[in-house]
Amino acid sequence: MPTGPALLTDRYELTMVAAALADGTADRDCVFEVFARRLPHGRRYGVVAGTGRLLEQLPSFRFGDAELTALREQGLTDPRLLDWLAGFRFSGDVDGYAEGELFFPGSPVLTVRAPFAEGVLLETLVLSVLNHDSAIASAAARMVGAACERPCIEMGSRRTHEQAAVAAARAAHLVGFVASSNLEAGRRYGVPTTGTSAHAFTLLHDDESAAFRAQVDTLGVGTTLLVDTYDVAKGIATAVEVAGPQLGAIRLDSGDLPTLASAARRQLDDLGATGTRIIVTSDLDEYAIAGLMAAPVDGYGVGTSLVTGSGAPTAGMVYKLVERDGLPVAKRSEGKNSVGGRKSAVRRHDPDGTATAEVVTSGPVEPREGDRQLVVPLVRGGEVVAPSSPSGALSAAVAHHRRVREALPPEAWALSRGEPALETVTA
Amino acid sequence: MPTGPALLTDRYELTMVAAALADGTADRDCVFEVFARRLPHGRRYGVVAGTGRLLEQLPSFRFGDAELTALREQGLTDPRLLDWLAGFRFSGDVDGYAEGELFFPGSPVLTVRAPFAEGVLLETLVLSVLNHDSAIASAAARMVGAACERPCIEMGSRRTHEQAAVAAARAAHLVGFVASSNLEAGRRYGVPTTGTSAHAFTLLHDDESAAFRAQVDTLGVGTTLLVDTYDVAKGIATAVEVAGPQLGAIRLDSGDLPTLASAARRQLDDLGATGTRIIVTSDLDEYAIAGLMAAPVDGYGVGTSLVTGSGAPTAGMVYKLVERDGLPVAKRSEGKNSVGGRKSAVRRHDPDGTATAEVVTSGPVEPREGDRQLVVPLVRGGEVVAPSSPSGALSAAVAHHRRVREALPPEAWALSRGEPALETVTA
Structure with missing residues (x-):
């Protein structure tokens, strides 16, 4: 019986890997970005949650005999694919918002840099964990505020x-x-x-x-x-x-x-x-x-x-390829445009320490006084950075959330539907 | 590390067991009933799902060393409770609607008969599984109908x-x-x-x-x-x-x-x-x-x-004590009344085979031509009746659902909000 999370994955991730292995594109250097196009239901802010649970599961995302047998039984028999999966171990880098951080439309909540085949394989698990946990945390934060x-x-x-x-x-x-x-x-x-x-x-x-x-x-x-x-x-x-x-x-x-x-x-x-x-x-x-x-x-x-999630049971985050071999890429589908290129993000604050904007740029941000860098390293060369116990990671996230939420402007606490409390500036 | 589902349980189930063991009520013969007070969002019918997943997990609902250690660490240290849990193995009977069956307000979807302490212990897992899976199946069935x-x-x-x-x-x-x-x-x-x-x-x-x-x-x-x-x-x-x-x-x-x-x-x-x-x-x-x-x-x-669940992410089923030592019991809380006593249920059909009513009674139902018994045995003396592989149980549920859904009256397929397609007759 498989005990790791590798099969908690959409089949198309594997068919893409198979095709990319066959035509030599599997190794192309890629950057995938996780973000939400909008906040649900006129919410004022979202809360990033699940990062710790994701990092817990990453080391066991492997294809052992049980997983490979299950794939064969489902008709995934391409020997090149199965060989590659048998040797798979994520070797890339992951950066992201610290767990407990707030997010707004377009915030680059998680960034995965890896060869295409490695990065695409993580898509389903990354989104399942972040979409679920962030939806709950975002709703719960409003309840805590109301109480x-x-x-x-x-x-x-x-x-x-x-x-x-x-x-x-x-x-x-x-x-x-x-x-x-x-x-x-x-x-x-x-x-x-x-x-x-x-x-x-x-x-x-x-x-x-x-x-x-x-x-x-x-x-x-x-x-x-x-x-x-x-x-x-x-x-x-x-x-x-x-x-x-x-x-x-x-x-x-x-x-x-x-x-x-x-x-x-x-x-x-x-x-x-x-x-x-x-x-x-x-x-x-x-x-x-x-x-x-x-x-x-x-x-x-x-x-x-x-x-x-109090009416919003999923956070609506997506996992998009934004860079390939150092070049920005983006699809142009109607109503689902995305912005190519790897992003930097800071939260801007006024002199009193109140947050005023979410600044998301394709290049590095020109730092100003009161800016706080939002993206922190999570995984380097496949190894989780600063690994900590599940309860230690949660305690850190509790403290981080408490700190960053105090900087929100008062309109963030409104329960009524409205615009996000911070504008996302993409300049 | 615990591998079974025993800790997927609300703490109050255990504090109730502890108190009932102390005052001698833990062994009282009890009947718990799972039902939904209403269908969500003006839906016309619901679909029972999760029964197979629940029965899969029942045999491993045990408290081994890992579980007992975890309980002690959370302050549940009552020796009588821990001793009892160490020896716990569900010994009761479970009856219920076959998986894939339709349900309506008040349908006795699952009935657990056991000593109080054994029956109450299953509450959280039973509801988690049935509420989640039934919510998804009920939404999915409308999509299949629309397609x-x-x-x-x-x-x-x-x-x-x-x-x-x-x-x-x-x-x-x-x-x-x-x-x-x-x-x-x-x-x-x-x-x-x-x-x-x-x-x-x-x-x-x-x-x-x-x-x-x-x-x-x-x-x-x-x-x-x-x-x-x-x-x-x-x-x-x-x-x-x-x-x-x-x-x-x-x-x-x-x-x-x-x-x-x-x-x-x-x-x-x-x-x-x-x-x-x-x-x-x-x-x-x-x-x-x-x-x-x-x-x-x-x-x-x-x-x-x-x-x-297309706007209804949980099925809203509850798990209520309806009988104790053979006597019907029911709370009288405002807006949350329930009907005491163990239930029988049949689906009534007209001569053409179209379903006309969900008949739910506290005593046995007087059978009429065209009635179909809805409650089937699932567990006897703690043993799952007719155990089958997970995929075998799912195939059977697929077939059962296809069959019973054909008997629904045409108004059941309306996507608009309205009354349940069948009236629940409690006479």
Whole structure:
């Protein structure tokens, strides 16, 4: 059984390699660029995510016996192709935006320089990882922004593919979600995990009181009790009766949350549970979170809308050949033009440190005061630069994102549809 | 490193198990039911997909040393919980709709009967798999319907998580997509794979003619040449010049496809390439496919909108405790009511064999002529019933789906938003 990612690839990458090997173009020096033509849905910014996951997988992108057998069985029998794949090991260079960086239309998020056959082979995996993870991170960042300083918890595993769920938990943590429900995200990336109970646990018991008592006995009075299985007011009364006024939190998962949260706060305070927090979780997205800003809510659990990118489940990044043997190339298809040539990029800032433009040029950028270089080396000669543990890479990305997001102008935080917060200057 | 799916689980499943073990409720006989409260976006029907993938993973849902260590590191240290998990092996029964079956609001798509602790543990994985795969299959089925008999090819791997891509290719094939670009879907499930070349391959070469010649030399004149890198009319002329009138197909990936396809057909016919097919691929969804019905198009390649569920990236299925110790249970949360008790379901048909209703009852259904039982046994005493290879299970689902979809009333094929094609009768 193949254990690496090499077959997570579109067949046409291999047919192109076969044809290029046959006519001698496979070795041409090529530069491929990953970028998004636009931000989805009038978003103001995007967040680059997935780079760490991609670099984790790169060393095992190899064609062993299992992979080659699978290719033969699918009719890919060209001996020259199979020989070449058997010896394949990516030997090129990769540069890109640091994970957690913001991106705008045309930002050169990743650049792969390699012989054609090596570079084209990575296309599908590169795009799968970056498009998925960046879509989740971009949506999650808006939620974190809407929540201001209140904590957000990721709990959408059940609404997306079981492996995508792990990547989604990682992407959410990258932009500031404090925890996830997903245990594998905890193991693989060190994402803090959290969880208490579901309605089923209450229904399992003879009454709500017995369920709450069982939970408090096992998890302590600091736990979060789910109070809306039957009647919220009775649920809260029972919760405080069982756990005492030191109860950590209650969770509301249905109904009109602003109204319910206000009533719950009054009731908790009247019962002396003034420190008991209120967590809400019912089909939240960035708009619902913003709508709860005036309500006495202490934390948000977000599921479906997070793992599905809140209306934009893919980042729409493409992987385009922009240079061949040092010459810029670009297709001229209607509505899908691209700009040839390898790019440089800086983020320009005013004297106060607020970002003012994304400068993307085909040649080197003439540096100005306040410019920050956006492209950093990721792979050199096939070796990942500064390799780090999966959790170390994620921590670095969390810190980088927090830093760069502070430089955004205020209009970036608008949830309404509009233009990107920074203009991409291609001069 | 864990190799099984046990950690692809929300933490609260384990905290509930811990609390239930402590208070003696873990062994209560429970029935959990998977259903969708509604179909997304005014869809007329949904397609159950993922069952085969779920049953593949069930036997390896175990907690070995690697999993237990990971749990301890995340603070799940309760010895009673860890002991129980170390010995865990699902011992219950699972019934459900056959994979490929249609579903409607309230259809009991999957039913798990087991002691509470065993049943609750499967919740996250069950929902992740079914919600993802059913969302893709439900969208893909509309595309296949809109394409009538013209072949659809799945090519969306790059727009979704790299592992979700494999499941998406499988789900698309299940409902009639003839092939996929994804090589791993070919290996794992026997999905036919296909692929020829991208714009990068043309740009790699000194001119279009050299690129086409390289491709034809390697893949034969039956291949599909991508003709829109520079100018479509010139591209077609060059394609036929290089490959001759026996050229298999051309592909159009940009521009106004109805206009371009008509012009391409005329040009190909004038060049004597009357058998050369026209494949189109630019951001298609079910509406764009329907809009091309009058155009001389021979096949559709679908990417983004397929793997993202065409606006409905998750099926919205939930996993609810409906019975405990033989008694129906249900929460009464506002807007999220559910109906207690284990369900039976039949699809009712008129004498012509057209489906007329989805009958879902808490007791057994009084059978009528033309009723078809929808619930079949999947797991008995923890053992998968009639285990079959992954590709065998998929073939069976393909055949089942084709059969049951023929019984749908004509209104089911409407792409417009509306009511479900069958009413769910809960009497």
